[in-house]
Amino acid sequence: MKIRPQRIKEILGFGLLYLSMGCVLLILGVIFYDIFTKGSGIVSVDFLSKPPVDGMTKGGIFPAIFGTFCVTIITGLLSVPLGMGCAIYLNEYARDNGLTRFIRLSIRNLSGVPSIVYGLFGVALFVQTCHFGTSILAAGCTLGLMTLPLTITASEEALKTVPRSYREGALALGATKWQSIRSNVLPYAVPGMLTGTILGLSRAAGETAPILFTGAAFFLPDIPNSVLSQFMALPYHLYIMSTQHYNITLVRPIAYGTALVLIALVFMMNLAAVIIRYRLRKDGVSHG
Amino acid sequence: MNRKLKEKLVEKFFLLNGVLVILILIGIFFLLLKNALPAFYQVSLKHFLTKPTWNPDAYDQPTYGLVPMFVSTMMVTLGSLVVAVPLGVGTAAFLSDVASPRVREVLKPVVELLAGIPSVVVGFLGIVLVGPLLARLTGTYSGLNALNGSILLAVMALPTIISLSEDALASVPRSYEEASLALGANKWETVVRVKIPAAASGILAACMLGMGRAIGETMTVLMATGNAAAFPGSFLGPVKTMTATIAIELGEVAYYTTHFYMLFAVGLMLFVITFLINLVADIIFHKHTRVQ
Numbered sequence: 001m002k003i004r005p006q007r008i009k010e011i012l013g014f015g016l017l018y019l020s021m022g023c024v025l026l027i028l029g030v031i032f033y034d035i036f037t038k039g040s041g042i043v044s045v046d047f048l049s050k051p052p053v054d055g056m057t058k059g060g061i062f063p064a065i066f067g068t069f070c071v072t073i074i075t076g077l078l079s080v081p082l083g084m085g086c087a088i089y090l091n092e093y094a095r096d097n098g099l100t101r102f103i104r105l106s107i108r109n110l111s112g113v114p115s116i117v118y119g120l121f122g123v124a125l126f127v128q129t130c131h132f133g134t135s136i137l138a139a140g141c142t143l144g145l146m147t148l149p150l151t152i153t154a155s156e157e158a159l160k161t162v163p164r165s166y167r168e169g170a171l172a173l174g175a176t177k178w179q180s181i182r183s184n185v186l187p188y189a190v191p192g193m194l195t196g197t198i199l200g201l202s203r204a205a206g207e208t209a210p211i212l213f214t215g216a217a218f219f220l221p222d223i224p225n226s227v228l229s230q231f232m233a234l235p236y237h238l239y240i241m242s243t244q245h246y247n248i249t250l251v252r253p254i255a256y257g258t259a260l261v262l263i264a265l266v267f268m269m270n271l272a273a274v275i276i277r278y279r280l281r282k283d284g285v286s287h288g
Numbered sequence: 289m290n291r292k293l294k295e296k297l298v299e300k301f302f303l304l305n306g307v308l309v310i311l312i313l314i315g316i317f318f319l320l321l322k323n324a325l326p327a328f329y330q331v332s333l334k335h336f337l338t339k340p341t342w343n344p345d346a347y348d349q350p351t352y353g354l355v356p357m358f359v360s361t362m363m364v365t366l367g368s369l370v371v372a373v374p375l376g377v378g379t380a381a382f383l384s385d386v387a388s389p390r391v392r393e394v395l396k397p398v399v400e401l402l403a404g405i406p407s408v409v410v411g412f413l414g415i416v417l418v419g420p421l422l423a424r425l426t427g428t429y430s431g432l433n434a435l436n437g438s439i440l441l442a443v444m445a446l447p448t449i450i451s452l453s454e455d456a457l458a459s460v461p462r463s464y465e466e467a468s469l470a471l472g473a474n475k476w477e478t479v480v481r482v483k484i485p486a487a488a489s490g491i492l493a494a495c496m497l498g499m500g501r502a503i504g505e506t507m508t509v510l511m512a513t514g515n516a517a518a519f520p521g522s523f524l525g526p527v528k529t530m531t532a533t534i535a536i537e538l539g540e541v542a543y544y545t546t547h548f549y550m551l552f553a554v555g556l557m558l559f560v561i562t563f564l565i566n567l568v569a570d571i572i573f574h575k576h577t578r579v580q
Binding site: 099120178206256259262263 | 291294295298299301302303304305306307308309310312313315316319320322323374375376377378379381382383385386387395398399401402404405406407408409410411412413415416417443446450474475476477479480497500501503504505506507511531534535538539543551552555558559562563565566567570
C-alpha cells in the first residue's frame with residue numbers, strides 16, 4: 001500500500017504539535033526538578049525559622065518569609081476591597097456606555113503595565129508624595145495597585161456566575177437593588193472572589209521589581225516592627241543571593257532553598273484557592 | 289425617601305470604585321511624566337532619543353541615550369518571540385485540536401503553572417542552568433547574554449500566548465472544521481488552512497500581549513543578560529535592557545538629579561510602548577470577536 005503525501009504531511013505536522021507540547025512540559029519539568037532536587041537538601045525547620053548569620057552565608061530565611069507575609073497582607077487590604085467594589089460596579093450597576101467601556105479599557109491596560117513601571121509609580125506616589133518612605137506600607141500599596149486588575153477580573157467572573165433569577169427574586173419581593181446584591185448575590189459570589197483574590201496575592205508575593213525601591217532591604221538584623229519599616233522579602237532575597245552577594249557560589253545552596261520556599265509558597269496559595277473554590281462549590285450545590 | 293437616598297449613595301460609592309481604576313491609569317501616566325519632565329531641562333529630547341550611548345556617570349559629559357537600551361530590549365523581545373510564537377501556537381493547536389478532552393483538562397492547568405512561577409525564579413534558573421549551558425555550547429565566558437534573556441523571556445511569554453491562542457482556536461465555529469473535513473481535507477490541512485487562519489486575529493492579539501509582557505519583564509533580563517552598558521553587538525554579547533537599566537540604577541542614584549529624572553523618562557517610554565502594544569492587541573482582539 002502506498003502512503004499518500006498528504007498523509008505523510010499530516011503525520012509530520014501533528015508530530016510538530018506533539019513536539020511543542022512536549023517542549024513546554026519539558027521546560028516545566030526541568031524548572032521543578034532542578035529547584036526541587038537542589039533546594040530540598042537545605043530546607044529545614046531551622047532554615048525556615050532562623051535569620052541569616054555570618055554575612056548571610058549561613059542561617060535561615062525567616063525574616064524574608066515574614067516580610068513577604070506582611071507585605072502581602074497590606075497588598076490584600078488595598079486590592080481586595082477596591083477590586084471587589086469595582087467588580088460590583090461593573091457587573092451590577094454599570095450600563096453599557098462610554099464610561100463603562102473606558103473603565104474596562106483601563107483595567108486591560110493596567111494589567112499590561114510593566115511591573116518595574118509600577119515600581120517607579122510607587123516611588124513617586126507612596127515613597128515621595130505620601131511620605132511613606134521605603135517601607136512595608138509603600139511596597140504593599142504598590143503591589144496592591146499592581147494586582148488590582150487581576151482581582152477585579154476574577155471578582156467579576158465570580159459575580160457573573162450568580163444566576164439572574166437570584167437578583168430578580170429579591171427585587172420582586174420589594175428589596176432595593178443594594179439589598180438584593182447584599183443578600184442574594186454577594187454570599188454566592190464571595191467564594192469565587194476569594195479564589196481570585198488569593199491568586200492575585202500569590203502573584204504579588206512572588207514579584208520583585210515593584211519592591212526593589214519601595215522598601216525591600218538587603219539585610220536587616222531585626223524583623224520589622226511597624227508598617228513604616230523596611231523589610232526583607234523572599235523574591236528579593238533570591239535576587240541578591242544569586243547576583244549581589246559577595247560570595248555567590250558559597251551561598252548558591254541558600255539561593256536554591258529560597259527559590260524552593262518561594263515556589264512552594266506561591267503554589268500553596270494557588271492550591272488553597274483551588275480548594276476553597278472546590279469546597280464552596282460543593283456546599284453551594286448541597287444548599288441548592 | 290431615605291431609602292432612595294441610601295440606594296443612590298451606595299451606587300455612587302461603587303461608581304467611585306470603578307472610576308478609581310481610570311484615575312490610577314491616568315495617575316501612573318502623569319506621575320511618570322511629572323518626574324520625567326525635569327530631565328529635559330538639562331538634556332534635550334533629541335539627545336535622549338538619538339545619542340548612541342547611555343553613560344550617566346561619565347566624568348566630563350554624561351550622556352543619556354535611549355537607543356542602546358531600546359535596541360537591547362527589542363533584541364531580547366524579538367528573540368523571545370522567535371521561540372515563543374511557534375512553540376506557543378503549536379501547543380495551543382495541540383490542546384485544541386489533538387488532545388482529547390480529558391488530556392486537555394489535565395494539561396491546561398499544568399501549562400498555567402508556568403504562569404505562576406515568579407520571574408525572579410526564572411531569572412535564577414537563567415544564571416544557574418541556561419547560562420552555563422550556553423557558555424559550554426557557544427564557547428563564551430559566562431553565558432549571560434541576549435540569547436539567554438531571549439530564552440527566559442520566551443518562557444515568561446509562553447503561558448499568555450498559549451492560553452489566549454487556545455481560546456481563539458476554540459472559538460472558531462465547528463461548522464468551519466466540518467465543512468473542511470467534508471470537502472476531503474485531512475485534519476492537519478484543516479488545522480493549518482482553516483482553523484489557524486480563522487483564529488488568526490486572536491492568535492495575533494495573543495502574540496502581541498506576549499510581546500508586551502516580554503518588553504516589560506524585568507527580573508529575568510536583569511539577572512540573565514549580563515547588563516553591559518556598551519551598544520549591543522550580537523545575541524552572544526551582554527545587553528542592558530530598559531527595564532534592567534531602571535532596576536539597577538534607580539537603587540544607586542540620588543533622588544531629584546538629572547539621572548533620577550532620566551530613569552523616569554525611560555519608564556515613561558516603557559509605559560507608552562506597552563500601552564500602545566496592548567491597545568493594538570485590544571483592537572485586533574475586538575475586531576476578531578465582532579466577526580464571530
